[in-house]
Amino acid sequence: MCGIVGCILKDKKAAPILLDCVRRLEYRGYDSVGIATSSSSINIKKDSGKIDEVHEKLQLDELPGKVGIAHVRWATHGLPTRENAHPHTDCDNKIVLVHNGIIENYQELKDQLQEEGHHFRSDTDTEVIAHLVEKQMDGGNDFEEAVRGATQKIKGSYALAIIHADYPDTIIGVRKESPLILGVGDDDYFLASDVPAILEETNRVIYLDDDDIFIIRSDGIIIKDVNGHIKEKNIDVINWGPEMAQKGGYDHFMIKEIHEQPEAVRNTLSELDEIEKTVKNFSKINRLCFVACGTSYHAAMVGKYLFEELVGLPVDLALASEFEFSAGALRPDTLVIFITQSGETADTMKAMELAKGKSETLAIVNVMGSRATREADHVIYTRAGPEIGVAATKTYVSQLTCIYLLAACMARDNAILDELGKVPDYMTTVLEQEDFIKEISPQYRDAQDFFFIGRGFSYPTAMEGALKLKEITYIHGEGYAAGELKHGPLALISEGVPVVAVVPPGKSHDRTMGNVKEVKARGARVIGLGSQMDTNLRSESHDMMGLDDAISELISPLVYVVPLQLLAYYISVERGINPDQPKNLAKCVTVV
Template sequence: MCGIVGCILKNDDDVAPILFDCISKLEYRGYDSIGLATYSENKIHIKKDKGKIKEVDDKLNLTDMPGNFGIAHVRWATHGDPSKLNSHPHVDEKRNVAVVHNGIIENYLEIKENLISEGHVFKSDTDTEVIPHLIEKFMNEGFDLEHAVRKTIDIIHGAYAIAAISTDEPDKIVATRKDSPLIVGIGEEGYYLASDSPAILKYARDIIYPEKGEIVVLDKNGVVVHDEFDNVVNKEIETINWTPEMAEKEGYDHFMIKEINEQSTAVRNTLTQKENIQEIIDDIDDIQRICFVACGTSYHAALSGKYLIESLAGVPTDVILASEFKYSAKTLNDKTLVVFISQSGETADSLKALDVANETSKTLAIVNVAGSSMTRRAKYVIQTQAGPEIGVAATKTYVAQLTSIYLFAALLAKDDELLKELDKVPDYIDETLESKELIKQLSKRYNYTNDFFYLGRGFTYPTALEGALKLKEISYIHGEGYAAGELKHGPLALIDKRTPVVVIVPPGDAHRKTMSNLEEVKSRGANVLAIGSASDDALKTKASDVISINPEVNELIAPLVYIVPLQLVAYYITIEKEYDPDKPRNLAKCVTVE
């Protein structure tokens, strides 16, 4: 859940301003501290502290550091409180080695005890600090930096992306990864490392994706990658088609509202994957069961997939949280297609589950980030076309995932009418976004509460879950999504005038029963914010407030459109409460530890 950056320039310019710029682009990953390390004149220079990037920079002037190569880090505390000592980069006691690390070293206590018994002195409470001490130990035994890193990863257990520099080998950065993201960028002015592409898009768009256990060496002359047997690996270079501008706010107050407004484009671009999806379906003949595996927002997209595939294609479909997958793994066989959904393609729980599923079943990944671990490990890949998403709370990547699932379900069921309807969805979203100002004003009425309920039936039940998640993620109001028919089985006891209820009521088979549920909560005193068709006159008389969707969108397509006002409600309530929707507390964009 941290972010790392490395850079070595071909010329002798100072690298600190570039490191600072790159690491600032990884704020969205979640962090509580920042640090940089550069090298010059046989010395490693380090500036680091807890706090937001601007706060630390104002105090330490992070761009004023000598040297043309270095590493940088934003940390989200896992071992040890946020503090200057616990911030990265970490060094050995002689300050000959500096390291940044994303992940968790599971056996660090055992390693630390052994190193202390050998005379090593530790200063932090982190698991990471064992890494520079191990590298120093092996370099003292005669290994160069690259092979000292290799010896180190033979000892440590867990997930990691690591970048290291040493005073004994100037003009070199050595990096490696296992179950944590790491990319290598090749630019005109130098060579780069990063946890995610937005960090380096400004400087390099030609990218190499190291595999688990490979060692990457960057120097002024280029990039060399070695496998676990020390053989040079000729890596394919991929060009990222995202521009730096795509990862900027472009005049919006927050990335989240920018990305909400980009959703019609995300859907339109993802619809271009129809041919690729048809090829996958043609190749997975004789599949008797589909199993979705996902986390968080992607889990809600998967739930929509279950409703779609079972109702349209009649294929039994399960949805399993990635963290719970191992308890169901024995039900898999060669007639099962296991579908993994992840924005980043680096979600730790999902990657573990993918490795298990690959042993018995065909696997499909629905992923937004090209070249991510999941795209390289799944048999089939559907690349969503949302572009870079910086806001921690997923918006446009969610609708892109849904679009991919709708395409898959429609093609699997040979439903030409649904395919035609999907082509209209971008316009439906744009028309819904025209209600932003109304939704903003309505949202001001609902920031008083500590609890919110969201109700949906059938296809809109997962939409209720996702709407509730958006609210709790960024506004810190407890939001709970329920299948509307479950009200009498417990939740109704919590409904009173202090508990507003969002009811999702599109036209369709579930409309009448959902309206009955609306009246149930209304009669218990709840304020009801309903989302339904502009032509639904009954809804306007029953609900306290209504967000109207025009033109009329039926319940089958509703999840792709009705989520937009729910995202806007969460966003505007958050703004009213004066919180930053792009950086919710305790959360990170990419969850790379289990």
Template sequence: MCGIVGVAGGIGERLGSALKKCLERLEYRGYDSAGVAVTGAGGIIVRKGRGKIHEVEARFNFTALDGLSGIGHTRWATHGKPSDENAHPHVDCTGEVAVAHNGIIANYRELKEQLTARGHRFISDTDTEVIAHLFEDYVKAGLPALVALRETIRRLKGSYAIALLYSREPDRVFFARNVSPLVVGVGEGFNFLASDIPAFLGYTNRVITLHDGEYGYITPSSVYVEKNGEPVNVEGRVRVVNWSPEAASREGYPHFMLKEIHEQPKALRETWAGLDMGYVSKLSRIIAEARRVFITASGTSYHAGLVLDHLLAGLAGLDTHVFNSSEYRKYLRLVREGDLLVAVSQSGETIDTLMAARVFRERGARVLAVSNVVDSTIPRESDYQLYTSAGPEISVAATKTFTAQLMILTALAANAALYNGGIGKETYSLIMSELEQAPDLVNATMINVEARVRHIADKVKVKASAYYLSRGIGLPIAMEGALKMKEVAYVHAEAYPAGESKHGPIALVDQGFPVIFTVTDDDYLDPLEGNAMEMAARGAYTIGILPSKHYARLGKVFTEVIQTPDASPYLLTIIQSIPLQLLAYYTAVLRGYDPDKPRNLAKTVTVE
């Protein structure tokens, strides 16, 4: 879940400065430590340390470095605690090799023992350092650098994206990829490597996505790729991304999270415009005719998957099973030919979801991927692909990608239900018309509720815990609200079906305990009203998020009310996500936390 970057060639500024800028755009992938290495006439220079990028820069001034090529790394610790010694890049015994790595080398202990027995000296506790020493052994044995890299990665088990400098070939940055993401940025007189596209958007928007098992090098004028010792022609893979550099900057907002919350009308509008309804209709038939539909995802995407599960079962009457990706082994004995797996991942690189998709395909299921990143690994390895058009999302906490996922998945479910007769044309037309109006309704929601939400956040900021309750299709949205509050504000928040609150959780409720209700389904008004009154009777600070049409009935039931535009439950999933996102954001800020960089978290989980 770390971020790596590499650059070869002249880019009109010092390499150290460029590497720092790129790393700052990757800091959402980890911020325990950071470092850079550059090659030049004096060999390899490495500067690194524990802390966020600006802190490490203040100590070591790596922006002053220059050279022919360079690599950088921002770390999310897996093997070895955050420390100066464990920061990347790592070097070999001679100082002629420097390596930055994202992923996990599963057999590093075995390799480290073998290398230590041959006299290699290890400085860090990381798994990454074995890569530098293996490469050192092979070049000492007389192998050319590229062959040494090939032999090195043959020894590795696990996941990796590697950027490597070798001082005897100073104009090259070597690379290798297996499972962990790695892309090439193609420039004029320079080329980049990075874990994610936003890293180099300020320099080029021409991209090559590398595939598993590929390795090679970049120079200022070329990109060379091999797999299993055979050259790979990647010219046909070059694509131009339409993300602007400004899209990956804060543009005056205090945090990326707030910027991305406010970008949701645009993200939804572009996602809707980008949908090929003929293709959606085709996919809906495949879903409706599947023997069984499995849905898998992690984190925020899992909550979007729960909404899809609710819609496919409730509207289309399909046999569906939704599960967290990391628990895919539970379902392996159930999978047969004729089954379909819907794999949802905003990055398209989430390791648990990727593993689930691979195993399900091996057992005969077809896979439909829903992602925000074209040509990322999960869509590339799937039978069918649907893409959101939310643009780059930098904040660790997903916001605009979540609502864009809800839009696509709701459209997919509505089409499947129409196809198999679960709903008629009138209901179908209502759902699709509302989805088309979603950008405007989300924008109106933002304008109408933000000040109110900030007022409520000022009260929630002093609370240690909170409950998020709902029923029906609103429950996944309540779960997402609780996750956001935990992620960025560090408030212990739990979501439950409102009816389950009486079976244990209500025991914790006392004076001032925050309980947030999302009200979506008209069928659940009576029991939700009762649940809210039960909480109020115990002194809870109750907050109701509800469409305006229910205010006359429920307005006085809650301590605080956040009114949203009137809509069907299918659109309220999107609309009611907005105040929940804002509540988490403002609570975090008022508690003095940086919501873009929540502790212990990274944007894309690429290790199991």
């Protein structure tokens, strides 16, 4: 959730670079910001609030020194206040650190340290680490040994970057179950939670493994394992430029990324050859299990319908946070497919740990070098490029594309591949209706509740449409299998309540139309989403979003989600909300 950056520069001040870098991490969600630099002394500026607000008040870029660390915080332990903002220090303000993750045993450690005379200034779990390093150094250890000793005392997940007043040209850090990468420039060195933060400075990165400890100095980087042995690591070159992580003339990243979906699908379709090679490993697979969170879970729902229909394999679905309660049924002939945009999602990674050694594991992931790519038995990459908006759009359709390709290869169904090739053009046609969706969105700005209904392949689309609405408009939205209306939700339909009906042509059409009539008879305002040739749906809808009649029910999830994304986006804008940074949410959920 939080964002970390750090740098050691040869000829430039660190603070202005750090400020630019943390601005590029705003999408991760945050409520406070802070920077610390090392020169002849340690210098810290931090406060709660948005980056530009804090910068206007404190002039964050005016700190001296060529070495520094910075942080944007998403509150977990303690309110979003100046005292709880990172960086945090030890008793003597000599040891300064930033942290992403959760220290599970912090209260026990804090109580012990306070008994020993350590003075705490915040309510955070992070500050414990600074005092543990201080204690280790008071015991005679050098900086590196103290950091290693401190991390052996803590339980939980952490990405750490630490500076010390007595080591002015050094940054030491550790990664465990929380994303952290290193950047290598010509004479400058960087660290960050995510690639976009440092992409303006370098496209050469080193991906860290769990329990790696790194020491950055002005003359280079050393990486060691938990036992202190030096590790040789590859430098990977990022193949997308910083302009891909910029708005490019759009008002928000979200609308830019919605428009990038045709290209994202085209790029992901190019993975067909790799997927065909991967499928050759699955001749003994008799069962599938999808594991995911949030939007990725809705992609998994489509996968269940798809594999059961095309491949004939039984498929289970599991929310990653619930997977531990069903992991006992794993068998060697089961393929567990983990879907994660970042490859670092905490719940998903914990679920993968449970599956490893019991079943074959496959990760569908957007970020090369991420933890999921290193731990899964097999990997399929989506080719969405960087996604900055918190609400997933192009990563969702890229995940779906991978799932469709995987199913088509396992089923040896070339007809599906032909249909998939048309999806980018279908999406482009949908995007041409943007003005109409923008035009109708003010009617729904003040809605209190929204319902989304669909059957079969349209049920996950309804779920995803509801999630997008909730995430960025703060309107209560629910997605339902249309046939479930009679079993409870119909009691909530009253005069004027918007109901989005996802009704593509196909075998679910007629029964879903019966549900549309049910909600309309009870006063609902129906927003129809179906074929432009569907006169029946048009007659029952107050507003109708008509799509190409050639889009089959089977591939409709890839296309029908686009107008729902646009609807949520424009309602969010009408309500004066920044859709890129919804409250209480973050792009990469790295704590459980």
